[in-house]
Amino acid sequence: AQKITQTQPGMFVQEKEAVTLDCTYDTSDQSYGLFWYKQPSSGEMIFLIYQGSYDEQNATEGRYSLNFQKARKSANLVISASQLGDSAMYFCAIPHSSASKIIFGSGTRLSIRP
């Protein structure tokens, strides 16, 4: 069964600094993918970035990048040059084996200080 673990319930970061949000996963699938979502206080879950297990290069989307280390089963999200608008909950997620649903972690609340 798939499992996602986010060990940082909350983080405070100074504006313009880089921040790394941790995510470890467990899966028996040979082929899988990892997603990161952002959830602002408004509630909407916003898709940020995705990486498949067979992708050789770490995914990047603007200021977001995925530090994917298969051997350690970790898929950390790196946000460069953090902005006040980055303050939100961040969720790591992995598709369930049945492929009809995504398993979400418990989330990390990121707060950016001005």
Added chain:
Amino acid sequence: ETGVTQTPRHLVMGMTNKKSLKCEQHLGHNAMYWYKQSAKKPLELMFVYNFKEQTENNSVPSRFSPECPNSSHLFLHLHTLQPEDSALYLCASSQGHFVVLAGSGETQYFGPGTRLLVL
């Protein structure tokens, strides 16, 4: 309108009330989902619909009744709820319910949610 919309955004109801949550997606997707997000708990999948057919019911109590009249609309009918049902209810859609297979990169797109408070 674009994306996934949900109405109402906020709802307060008594335990004897009957209400409905509405979700509409404008993305041409074929699969729609209801999730429940309670405080300090991971997101919980409730129902999955693919081409209007329910493909997953994640052991949800019968006081929650989903309805999917077409691929663009999804409802969650609520009756005789309990205070512990207070949560954020998120709707999502995807191209198809198998597209989150690894390697595809397809994902689910979420609406803004309905914050439900049951008194």
